[in-house]
Amino acid sequence: MPGHNGRDLRLLQGNECCAEAAILAGCRFFAGYPITPSTEIAELLSEKLPQVGGKFIQMEDEIASMAAVIGASLTGAKSMTATSGPGFSLKQENIGFASFTEVPCVIVNVQRTGPSTGLPTAPAQADLMQARWGTHGDHPIVALYPSTVPEVFDLTIKAFNIAEQLRVPVILLMDEVVGHMREKVAIPHQSEIEIVSRPQPDVPPEEYLPYAAGPDGVPPMAPFGTGYRWHVTGLYHDETGFPTTAAPKVDRLMKRLYSKIESAADEITFTSDEFLDDADTVVVACGITARSARRSVRLAREKGIRAGMVQLKTIWPFPYDLVGDIAGRVDRIIVPEMNMGQLIGEVERAAKGRCEVVGYSRVDGEPIAPAEIVAKIEEV
């Protein structure tokens, strides 16, 4: 259905929207393993990818899916996988490989209630820390977190662009309810969408150093099979890509991996807020909980309470400065989340004691209602 501004207005499920956006972002390879509540992404991509000459494969498990995604990306294909809790756990070793070898890819985790098999069809927000620290060792990672179907569209495109720009795995965290709810979304025409592709070498193959980075910390990446023969390894490596154990080189690599994300932090930090200017109580939330938070501060305002909210669409790197700034200006930050308290730890780190930080956890497989947050806001 043609909508406003020539855009295609559609009623889409979060998962469907993610798949549609992935294709528009340039995704041409998907490998996955079925798991509720993410499966619709795979199903839709099995249909759509071959229509645009892309490839879809259902692998034997999530470990293999993650591996295949990295393999495809090495040839230059924009690649993605989608999963949920147990599958996200299985992907972790290879996510670390992608992060360390700087292979762009997008991993969607439509969260369900864990641990273990948990409540397979119920929402939870308990993978925030796994998204950051699921794989072993220090490593750079980016995680984005939509709260509406239109945001799923926007952040899926951004996930691919950031993965390519920074050569980093980008995790798109979704809530089960966002993955499954249907909302109206205006799909822009392909020509209106900004697409970023990984930096390419501007030197001939003989001079190519696959891990020599420019000032932005991101090395150019030649696709396999184009004359640039290079080596990829999960061992510490120097600029040549070959293994090294030399302490200064080991140190330099780890610090570059962190700094490439830090120096792009402003560009990749997305938030949305309401009533922040004069607020003395601010609700910090993400995903579906941010929607309740938005409603709750409106309700609180009706009661004359100076409440505001900020939604973190970028969870990792965590926007410490932004949250710290707010902490310096307000009396209280409330952190509602559908877990036993994950986001709150980062908020406290950012607040550094400059204001009171109060958590609110709901862990029964049900989303947090606005009234629950209002009650918390009123509880001075």
Add this chain to the structure above:
Amino acid sequence: MAVPIDDYLRTQFMPHIWCPGCGHGIILGAVLRAIGRLDLPKDEVCIVSGIGCASRAPGYLDFNTVHTTHGRALAFATGIKIARPDLHVIVLTGDGDAAAIGGNHLIHAARRNVGLTTVMFNNSIYGMTNGQYSPMTPRGRYASTAPYGNVERNFDMCELVRAAGGNYVARATTAHARQLSNYVENAIQTPGFAFVEAVTQCPTYFGRRNKMGTPVDMIEWFRKNSINAAAAAKLDPADLDGKIIIGEFYRGDAPEYTEVYDEVIERAKEAAAR
């Protein structure tokens, strides 16, 4: 025909990490000679490995090379091959890498019949981690985690791959380097999944613990205890106990995965155009 292989080596990274007398170099030489005889352009060859001594091979090779995670080489290789079917994707893997942690990926790569060539360096032991038993350690043999002799039976990976649907299956040992190289050459030329088991010596861990003597003694042992598939077929199975059966076991012509997927793309494009 002698094929020069120096051009395929990143000699600047030598000496390699393998122990003196290790058979992995013999296998690598056989693989490179096969590539040389086929005259494959270096830019079109992609070598993928997992983790282990065998899996360190790609670092020394001047192709598109990936040293991945333990057991997962075939899954990475599947992604590469599907995204770029024109590349020759060769997987170099150990017996622990391919038969233990990566066993499921091997079964499914064979079942899908993805056009990959897999060379499994079977030294019957976990070399990299100092000699624990692997799924390829024969029953009764000693390993650092089998101090009283291995309780488990070893796998016949060639039968496994054949049953799973691979299009080419062969086995040779480091005592049969030329034959091994020919098998790898045939494997590379096979459309679909091809598997070559290369039985090799680990004098440091398997050899020492099992009192197999010098590396030369171990190769000599392979030579004496190997039997050709055709000859083996005529013998009583009981007489084959402890023998290494070598030869080409299977050549099939089941359709290769990426070719079948290309037809899917055609159908999908037609459906989209409708």
